[in-house]
Amino acid sequence: MxxxxxxxxxxxxxxxxxxSLVEAFGRMRRQDPQEAAAAGExxxxxxxALGLPVTVHRPRLYLAVPKDAHVTLGGQRFRARPAQLAQTAPGGLTAKLVFVENPVGPPVGWTPNSAVLFGExxxxxxxxxxxTGKIVLFRGMILAEKILHFAALGAAGVIAVNPGPDMHWGSGSAIWGTPDLxxxxxxxxxxxxxVSRPDGDVLIxxxxxxxxxxxxxIVEEGWFDQVLPEVRIPGEEPDFALLHGHYDSWDVGVGDNATGDACMLEVxxxxxxNRQHLRRGVRICWWPGHSTGKFAGSTWYADEFARDLxxxxxxxxxxxxxxxxxxTDYPTIPWMAENRAFVTDAVRDATGKVAGGKRPTQSSDFSFNNLGISGCFSASSRIPKEEVERRGWYFVMGNGGNTAWHTDRDQMEVADPGVLLTDIRLYALALFRLATLPSIPLDPGALVADLQGxxxxxxxxxxxxxxxxxxxRAFDDLARRLRAFEAxxxxxxxxxxxxLAVLRLLVPLDYTRGTRYRRDFGLPAPPLTHLAVAAELDRYPxxxxxxxxxxxKRGLNHxxxxxxxxAEAIP
Incomplete structure (x- = not known):
């Protein structure tokens, strides 16, 4: 309702x-830092021009821009997409190829230096x-954790064989944002x-x-001045809700993420x-450095305004x-347990659809987990599963499921103004509710139940x-206190x-390994990360x-x- x-x-x-912004960005590459900065302006x-109160931040970010990559086999040369923010091989790395059918990584704690402690x-x-000393081939997208796993096992290089005829851009770094010491x-x-699947099959x-x-x-790395536009719309109270997305892209990136930039503009x-209704303020940010800096723009903002956030x-x-x-479907919206009901209600009321969800991954500028801030969305609408299967497509994270994601095919034909308007209304409704409802529509009890499971x-x-x-026992006590308080x-x-006091403590517990003011590496974070090794004990001799x-033991103490x-925060 x-x-x-x-x-x-x-x-x-x-x-x-x-x-209008989608059309403009459809003609405007936003990959190199200079191109991205022009898009931010x-x-x-x-x-x-719309009369909105905009502040333009100008952070200096460390970015890595892919320039070229190829694989040479005999007299054949295969085009490739380099994994940026990783070691490069501009002069060429020659080694034997090895295909890994099941790319399993070593357990946490195992490295070549610690191997002796695991027993002969x-x-x-x-x-x-x-x-050891070889170039590894595996099927899938290029991911930092895969490269790091193979590096630990002694590989000299890694080639991801993508699932179809396209080569997809991807990151080679686990470092979240601009690195610190x-x-x-x-x-x-x-x-x-x-590399593409046809070329990868030849290499295999x-x-x-x-x-x-x-x-x-070949990758260009260095420090670049970037542009970060922010709109702040104050409410009656100092609290605020944050809507955000990236505007840099691979090539012109219409579906990822010109449509998102346009959606936020209209929201x-x-x-x-409608600001006269706001109880809490609203902030809307457009990030640079998402693709070339592993979420460097949002991480800069999280660092710069950490205490305020x-x-x-x-x-x-x-x-x-x-x-x-x-x-036209909403089957896999990233949501945290405490905002699941909030998201499903918003999708139902804005679109008439039933939403499905998933646990947020270490991606999509979720740069605020360590601060204990509940987050949702990133992906919203997706092409129905039956239609994806009919087209013979494989799964991709963005572009609503269109396999043009992270390729130079991500052009104007990917976007649709009618679908965009529906999604604008969804985001506007959800953000408006966060800013106007008498109490925040988040349920810590749902998160506690999830963690108990x-x-x-x-x-x-x-x-x-x-x-x-x-x-x-501690979770049982917390659950009882929450139920009594809410009743x-x-x-x-x-x-x-x-x-908010409860979530500030439980969100980091569920999603992070590190400290409140330093972002974790962008590697998979299982639920209750400090205790997750309990599920892997069989791997330890x-x-x-x-x-x-x-x-x-240390994770349990944490x-x-x-x-x-x-529990003590509940009166």
């Missing part, structure tokens, strides 16, 4: 201003052939690239014959036109790849090797304060099991401190 004010917000939305100019004969990656040792030490056949190839990657106009940001919403042609799974996997019952409290302001249980503090 929508209120008259909410309906007015959705009715205020039009597609004209947004579609264009966004700021359009915001000003221990195999850190069962089923993976010897990759602690991050620098984590730089990816070997080069990587992506060569690997099976024991042949060698030469991998060449900013709509919210500003930690005190006052009630939630954040990412806007990536809305408005793509034929994307993961804890039970970990406890079952650990068996008698580690006792997680203290955490189970008895009638003050919306108190509800907001308590829910007797000689190394004690190291894993020591990690669990979890207990957070859960007990959350």
């Amino acid at each position: 929508t209120t008259s004010e909410e309906q007015a917000v959705m009715n205020t939305a039009v597609v004209d201003h947004a579609w 264009e966004i700021a100019r359009r915001l000003q 004969g221990y195999d850190p990656a069962p089923g993976v052939p010897d990759v 602690d991050d620098l040792p984590g730089r990816t030490p070997i080069p990587g690239c992506a 056949e060569a690997a099976q014959r024991g042949e060698s190839a030469t991998l060449t990657t 900013a106009r709509v919210i500003h036109a 930690a005190r006052h940001c009630v939630a954040h919403m990412n806007c990536d790849s809305p408005g793509c042609r034929d994307a 993961h804890l039970q799974r970990y406890a079952k996997a650990a068996g008698d090797r580690f006792d997680l019952s203290p955490a189970a 008895a409290n009638t003050d919306p302001a108190v509800a907001t304060r308590v829910r 007797p000689a190394a099991l004690g190291f894993a249980t020591t990690s669990l 979890a207990l401190a957070a859960v007990e503090a959350a």
